[in-house]
Amino acid sequence: MSGRPGFAELFAALPVAVIVVDPDDRIAHANALAEQLLNLSERVMRGQPLTAILPPPAAGDRPEGQGMAFYDTEIATPHGPKIRVDFVEAAIADHPGWRAITLHTAASTRALGPSARGASARAASGAAAMLAHEIKNPLSGIRGAAQLLGAGELTTLIVTEVDRIAALIDRMQDFSDTRPLTIAAENIYPLIGHARRLALAGFARGVTIEERFDPSLPPAAVNRDALLQILINLLKNAREAARLERNPRIVITTAYRHGMSVAAAPGKPRVPLPIEICVLDNGPGAPVDIADHLFDPFVSGRPEGQGLGLALVDKLMRDMGGIVQYAREGSPEMTTLRLLLPRATAP
Numbered sequence: 001m002s003g004r005p006g007f008a009e010l011f012a013a014l015p016v017a018v019i020v021v022d023p024d025d026r027i028a029h030a031n032a033l034a035e036q037l038l039n040l041s042e043r044v045m046r047g048q049p050l051t052a053i054l055p056p057p058a059a060g061d062r063p064e065g066q067g068m069a070f071y072d073t074e075i076a077t078p079h080g081p082k083i084r085v086d087f088v089e090a091a092i093a094d095h096p097g098w099r100a101i102t103l104h105t106a107a108s109t110r111a112l113g114p115s116a117r118g119a120s121a122r123a124a125s126g127a128a129a130m131l132a133h134e135i136k137n138p139l140s141g142i143r144g145a146a147q148l149l150g151a152g153e154l155t156t157l158i159v160t161e162v163d164r165i166a167a168l169i170d171r172m173q174d175f176s177d178t179r180p181l182t183i184a185a186e187n188i189y190p191l192i193g194h195a196r197r198l199a200l201a202g203f204a205r206g207v208t209i210e211e212r213f214d215p216s217l218p219p220a221a222v223n224r225d226a227l228l229q230i231l232i233n234l235l236k237n238a239r240e241a242a243r244l245e246r247n248p249r250i251v252i253t254t255a256y257r258h259g260m261s262v263a264a265a266p267g268k269p270r271v272p273l274p275i276e277i278c279v280l281d282n283g284p285g286a287p288v289d290i291a292d293h294l295f296d297p298f299v300s301g302r303p304e305g306q307g308l309g310l311a312l313v314d315k316l317m318r319d320m321g322g323i324v325q326y327a328r329e330g331s332p333e334m335t336t337l338r339l340l341l342p343r344a345t346a347p
Contacts, residue, residue, distance in 0.1 A: 011031050012031050012032045013031075014031050014033065016102050017033040017034040017037045017102065017103040017104075018030070018031045018100060018101070018102050018103075019045075019054065019100070020092075020098070020099070020101075021050050021098065021099045021100075021101060022098060023098060024097075025049055025050050025051070026047055026048060027045045027046055027048050027049075028046065030042040037085075037105070038054065038077055038079065038083075039077075039079060040053065040079055050101075052078060053077070053079070054103075055076065056075075056087065056089070056101075057087055057270070067088070067089045067091055067258070068088075068260070068261075069087065069088045069089070069261070070086070070087040070259075070261055070262075070270065071323070072086065072262065073085065083103075083105070084105070086104040087101065088101070088102045088103075088104070089259070090102075142162055180319070181316075181319045183223055183321075184222070184224070184344075185219040185221060185344030186219055186220055186221075186222050186227070186344070187219055188217065188220050188222070188227070188341075189213070189254075191227050191228050192231060192252060192254075192277070195228055195231035195232050195235060196235070199250075203235075203236050203239050204250065207239060207242075207248050207250060208250070209235070209250045209252060210249070210251040210252070211251075211253075212253040213253070213254045214254050216256070217256055218256075218343055219343070220275045220342065220343060220344060221320070221321070221342045221345070222320050222341055223316075223320055226316040226320060227320070227341075230313050230316050230324075230339065231277075231279070233309045234337050234339075235252075236309070237279075237281075237309055237337070238250045238283070239281075240283075241283030241335060242281045242282055243283075244283075245282055245283060249280075249281065250279070250281050251278075251279075251280040251334070252277070252278070252279055253280065254275075254276060254277050255276045255278075256276070257275075257340070258274060259274075260273050260274050261273060262323055271321060273323065273340040273341060273342055274342075275342070276338060276341075277339040278336050278337065278338045278339070280330075280335060280336050280337075281334060281335050282332070282335075283335055285328050285333075286326065291326065294310050294326050295310050295313070295314040295324065295326075296311060310324075310337075317341075320341065320342075322339060322341040322342065323339075324338065325338040325340070
């Protein structure tokens with residue numbers, strides 16, 4: 001059969017599991033991937049209460065008409081094995097009570113729970129401590145010996161390279177700092193503004209950094225210095241990613257995401273992370289083969305990259321109880337680095 005595909009064909013072919021729920025909390029539609037994931041046909045699911053087929057994660061109070069999202073969550077399905085998915089529910093516009101639920105399997109998620117990449121972080125911490133001890137002290141001796149040789153092109157080269165390696169070791173030592181961060185209620189906008197001014201005065205000089213802000217965001221529970229370092233790292237990463245574009249673009253957005261939460265650790269209660277900060281750029285994005293490992297230490301999409309910037313961002317976000325995600329989104333498509341942070345509790 002030729003011609004334009006209808007809704008049924010398009011819905012069935014969606015590359016993500018989708019379930020449509022009516023105002024009575026009963027399943028109205030399920031596409032092919034949802035059938036495969038839940039091991040049930042749409043015919044069997046249609047008309048059944050959602051909780052009888054797919055018990056939603058505990059959501060607590062949800063504002064009327066708002067969606068919710070649970071990342072890397074385990075759901076015990078009544079008719080199959082437990083599944084670990086990203087569960088995202090969104091209201092359908094102009095149809096009160098109707099919702100669409102998407103289920104992304106955990107294998108396709110990127111940079112989600114605060115415990116994710118823990119083994120990589122611990123490995124980086126051990127490597128940092130070892131290298132700092134074994135390399136940094138001899139470097140100071142090499143630098144001093146080079147300076148004793150007197151001025152000259154080779155001496156300058158040696159000193160420059162020693163300083164570069166020492167700076168790299170300093171960055172690696174950040175991973176071995178296990179001291180807990182001091183968390184306080186902070187207005188994120190002065191921090192974003194400060195990071196933006198630093199970028200425009202230095203590495204992003206001449207590039208327009210757009211702002212799309214939700215002005216009503218409440219204070220976030222963060223460490224001021226850590227969040228500022230994260231923002232500078234992301235802006236620097238965005239500038240590098242878009243360096244070959246004729247008209248490089250960097251965009252900073254903020255939003256409040258109702259229902260966004262993540263498990264603090266296996267068996268622990270889920271923690272709401274409603275405050276969102278995104279840094280977007282119009283660069284080409286990460287190569288497909290490393291996109292799932294961008295936040296691992298020593299992984300970089302640039303030949304000259306050290307693979308430490310985003311790994312440090314991930315560590316600092318986890319230290320503050322938040323998460324960082326990578327995505328390619330929008331039309332035209334842009335690279336998005338998304339920070340999700342907890343809201344500060346009332347004193």
